[in-house]
Amino acid sequence: MFTRKSVSIAIAGSLVLVAGTLSQPIHAADTIEQHIQKSIVIAGESQPNTSLIQRMAEENVPGLSIAVLKNGEIVWAKGFGIANSKTKQLVSEHTLFQAGSISKPIGALAALKLVEQGKLSLDEDVNKYLKGYQLTGAKLSKETPVTLRQLLTHTAGLSVHGFPGYSTGDNVPSTIDVLDGKGNTAKVEVVLTPGSEWRYSGGGYTVMQLLVEQISGQTFAEFTDANILKPMGMLNSTYAHTLPNDLKTRASAAFDGGGNMHSAVFNDYPEKPAAGLWTTPTDILKYAAHMQAIMNGKKDGILQKETVQAMFTKHKNDWGLGPALMDVDGQLAFGHGGKNLGFTNDFKALVNKGDAFVVMSNGDNANTLNNEIMATLSKHYDVAFLEQTVIQPVTLTPQQLDAYKGEYLLLTDIGYNGDFISKISVNEGKVAIQNPGDVMPSRLVPENTSKFISAVSGNEFVFKFDGKIVTGLTVAGRFELQKIK
The missing domain is CATH 2.40.128 (Lipocalin)
Structure with a gap:
């Protein structure tokens, strides 16, 4: 909720630095890997010099992967630690992680693609498009219908914040069954007047999933693979429920807050654009770079510039059509965090300049360390995505x-x-x-x-x-x- 879970159990054995770099400058290893900067410090108190591997052990984070985009080029990508404690597989830059809610801004591109094709409208009642299922709820009326724009900006007033997933091997419900509350979450309903407030809803993105599936006639994974992921060069990414063998062999396991591998290895998420993307930090940078290039005039992108500009227009709570939006030193930025069982991730990118950072971790306890990495990258690459917070303490009796x-x-x-x-x-x-x-x-x-x-x-x-x-x-x-x- 408002603090992270802390644990005192040390990870057994040592974490191993593993190969995987792209144009890695020597000073990046020296400055970032050996000198992790705390994201929050207390003025007047000494700050220990801590390496990344040491912080991973202290926070019980078995493995993580980092990638950096600078001036439109991927300048550094590297994996650290363990991907699977049973197989002893190590993390590399090619290791796949569950993206959690980072699935949402990338998944939103599928709906925006259908809007450009004239098959879906941002501002019409979504119930007009849905077959065999209708959104319902106490706050839904003809005067205030739910629209795609509201689904993407979390202003549709829908219930169900997020999804816990299903143990690997369990039967998973269909998209409609999830929406009807026949899975392991409640029914998705309209509980606030659509458009009146910002209320984060993975349920809303599952409604969007159903729209894409019914309008395209394909599974969400099939449509995004052909129209979104592959055209952006995201060849190590998929929303598929069953990973193809070439990706499955590189998928990380999920670990709990004590650094222990989950017995199910990882959970499955039928709520694809809400939480179901498998990907790598480098692939997320390809998405960020593709959006940046379109904003900079790229003519053959997966979407038109006008659509991407609309995507980066702030709605309630500074939310765009998929990503969260923020100001970074006077520049518009976009990003999203991601949390699934055993995975904790973050990415941030500038809209009009080719800079972006991605951190993906395979531990439930990784949020603090991810913030520290973001703060360290921000200082090293001079992009203020996350500046160090300095607390000025007073003495009380x-x-x-x-x-x-x-x-x-x-x-x-x-x-x-x-x-x-x-x-x-x-x-x-x-x-x-x-x-x-x-x-x-x-x-x-x-x-x-x-x-x-x-x-x-x-x-x-x-x-x-x-x-x-x-x-x-x-x-x-x-x-x-x-x-x-």
Whole structure:
């Protein structure tokens, strides 16, 4: 939720650096691999010099792969660590990872392709196109139908945030069965007035999947393979449920937060554009470079420039038609994170300049390390995708610190099964919070008497007072908690 899960179990054995570079400058290995920069630091406290391999061991991340696009060229791509602990396969730049939600911006291109072909509209009622299935819900009406534009920008008001997947070998439901709630998730329904709010919904992208499948007459994998992935040169990528042998032999296993390989090896995801893409960091860079080239005037791209410009137009919550949009030093950027069982990924790219970074990891506990890698790459390649956060701490008295100690009940509905109670403790003058599911607490650093910063996530924790008594707190400007003890 608002801090990562921490674990103390060390990875057995050493992680091995493996081959796989593209035009790798010597200084990249020296600067990046040997000097990982913390994404969050505390002013006045010493920062240890840490190598990438050491940080992987500390965070229980068995394997990861990095690729860098600079000025339109892939200048560095390399794999590190273990892809499969049973087969002893190592990670290389050619190792495939599950993309998680990075599947969404790339999958969105399939729907945009159909729009260009005149077979689908961005702004018409999607129920007009659907056969054998109709979107329903309390907030759906003729006056406020759901549109493709809303599906792609997460403004359709649909339920089902994400999908847990199915153990490899299990029978997986059809697209319609997923939408009808006959899989392992609830029915996808319209729960907010379409267009009124931003609400992230993997369910919405599964509706888009059904549109593509029914209009094209092909599976989502077949249509994207022929019309999206191969034309962009993404030859190591697929939405296919069963990987072809040449890709299967290079697919990474999934690992839990302790660095242990999941018994199912990895989960399967029938929700293809929501979570079902297998790919490599280098292939994601090919997607980014292709979009950048179209914006720069490329005439034979998979989409027209006008379509890509629309894709990079901000809607609610700075979301485009697929990717998240952001400003980086006055330049428009796009990207997405990705989290499946045992995989944690991130990519960021500039829209009008040929720079992009991708980090793909095969561990559930990789988010902190991925951020550190992004911060290190940003500094090394002078592209501020993720700048280091410096916390400016203040010193509080023991009496002041005692006021924060206790248990806090989450009031915001996040679908947690049972009461979500966070515990705040003080040890040797340092404040820490432990959430349900966390093995270890995370440090909170005070910037004043009411505002603390997480040394792990960088999120703000703002405490509420009644006189000198702490009554609750707000996390990241969104989550409300009430002090109950």
